[in-house]
Amino acid sequence: MKKRVLALIMMTSLVINLATPALADTNETMNVESESEVNIQEETETVQSEETTRDDSKLESDDLADNGRNIAENQIESEVIVKENSENESSSESENAEQNFKYSVNEDGKTCSIDSCLLSGEDIPEKIVIPEEIDGYKVTRISQHAFEWCSEITEVSISETVEEIGDYAFNGCNNLKEIYVPEGVKSIGEYAFSGTKITKIALPETMTEVSSSLFSSCEQLVEISLSNKIIKIGKKAFLGCKKLENIDLPDSVTTIGEEAFYGSGLTKIKLPEALTKIENRVFKRCYDLENVECSEGITVIGEGAFKSCYSLEEIDFSLSQIEEIGDNAFDGCKNLIDIGLPVSLRIIGESAFN
8 A cells, every 4th residue: 555655656756847847848938939929019010110100201291292282372373363353453443433333324325424422431432433334334424413522532533435524523522632534524514623622633625614613612722724725714613722823824715704713822813815804803802913914805894803902013904905994893902002004994983993
């Protein structure tokens, strides 16, 4: 019995001794395999990282290229837009102008008149451009009162298709400083530019008359050019033009209406050869008027024609054909000390030289 037990113990010890190296080999193998797997995993991750880095770099490069192309395309598009805007600027202005006006078709069915501005208040542009046509109708007229009292307007440009500007068209536009009246305009109505701040203006050759009160109360007017086609200056045409010191009246003028230069800033005046009568109060209260050159054709000096012309010191009518001097003609001319009268004179009115 003891022998069997001892034999069993010896066999078990032998088995253990034999198994231990195998287990060690197995562990080593497992460790090697584990280390290999770790190394492989690390190498894989490294490769993937490198590939990711390359992909990112490629993406960044592609993005930069795309951005460059986009910037170039945007620049090209901007240049095209600017060019198109520049080319279409005048047509756009024309289209906008057409949309800003109310108009009516004239009797001929082909032309139209601008009646008013569709905008109001602060929406009214400072510069008004009257177009050549609206909706296919040729613009030939600016109607009465069309822009009256539009204080926002500072400048007006009128197309060459316009032939007539109605009464009071720009009356009371108290900030209007510049206006272009083209050749082709045949008539400008009464009070059309009254009360504006126009400083200078040239009337076209196609006009024959300066309408009544056309420039009345234009206190900033210093210069006006009249064509040699003008034959009539209407009543109160330049009344109250305090800064208008000089005006060249063409010899074609045959009529100067009452109070035409009343209260103006004239310092001198040469009366046209065709003029035969100085109407009532034409130069009344022209306080700075010093020199009057008369024409030989004058036959009548109207009532109060030179009343209160304080600066007038001398005047010579001796070569004229004057037959009548009206009441108060030179009343208040306190510095008038020398006056030449013709032999044709027959009537001197009451207080003519008071």
